[in-house]
Amino acid sequence: MSRKLGRPTDQRMHMLRNQVSEFLWFGRLETTLDRAKEVRRIAEKLVTLGVRSYEDVVTTTKTKTNAKGEKVAVEFKNDGTKKLCARRQLMSFLRDLQELQGDKEKKAAFKERTRDIKHPLVEKVFNEYAPKYAARAAELGQGGGYTRIIRIGARRGDAAEMVIVEMI
Numbered sequence: 001m002s003r004k005l006g007r008p009t010d011q012r013m014h015m016l017r018n019q020v021s022e023f024l025w026f027g028r029l030e031t032t033l034d035r036a037k038e039v040r041r042i043a044e045k046l047v048t049l050g051v052r053s054y055e056d057v058v059t060t061t062k063t064k065t066n067a068k069g070e071k072v073a074v075e076f077k078n079d080g081t082k083k084l085c086a087r088r089q090l091m092s093f094l095r096d097l098q099e100l101q102g103d104k105e106k107k108a109a110f111k112e113r114t115r116d117i118k119h120p121l122v123e124k125v126f127n128e129y130a131p132k133y134a135a136r137a138a139e140l141g142q143g144g145g146y147t148r149i150i151r152i153g154a155r156r157g158d159a160a161e162m163v164i165v166e167m168i
Contacts, residue, residue, distance in 0.1 A: 002038065002041075005038070015035075016035075016038055016039065017093060017095055019039045020039055020046070020094065021094045021095040023039055023165060024043060024047075024094065024124065024125060024129070025121055027167045028164060028165065028166035029165045029166075030152075030162065030163070031162070031163065031165065032155075032160045032161060032162060032163070033151070033162075036163045036165045039165055040149065040165055042093075043146070043147060044144055044145075044146055046090060046093065046094070046125065047129050047130070047133060047146050048143065048146075049089060050126050050130040051129075051130045051134045051137065051143070052082070052086070053082040053083045053086040054083065054126045054127075054130035054134070055083075056079065056081070057078070057079065057083065058077070058078050058079070058080045059078075060075070060078060061073050061074070061075050061076075083126070087126070090121075090125060091119060094121050094122065096121065097120060097121045098120065099114050099117065129146070129167070133146055145168065146167060146168055147165055147168065148166055148168055149163050150163060152164055
């Protein structure tokens, strides 16, 4: 049974969408215990979705005509059906966070690095979290358990139990 967190359904779902998106982007989040348990529940499901489908890639070859009029075979990698479905589910729930330019990174280098990335958070789930946790699952023989909750004490003011949720 899910917690209501003292908010109407629409506000609660927007808050959880924001917190899960920030959590997956940064890898850690400081919040109250009840919110952390809900964020963990949703984030683990989304990461599991990525782990189960990240390898589903279809390679296709198309012939294109180059500037000299020669026909050249070009290879494309597309998502398979499982990965496409998982990508759409992730995109429907997560907020679209944008990649930030580094402090000493030049604008041209930033544009080159982010040229093909339309949804950076979804790409992070498929390219970073999924391979890492798939290897962990193969090594340990278990799935899930991607997050941990560390209690840090009571918040001043209302004495709410504060915790840090982080990716393992």
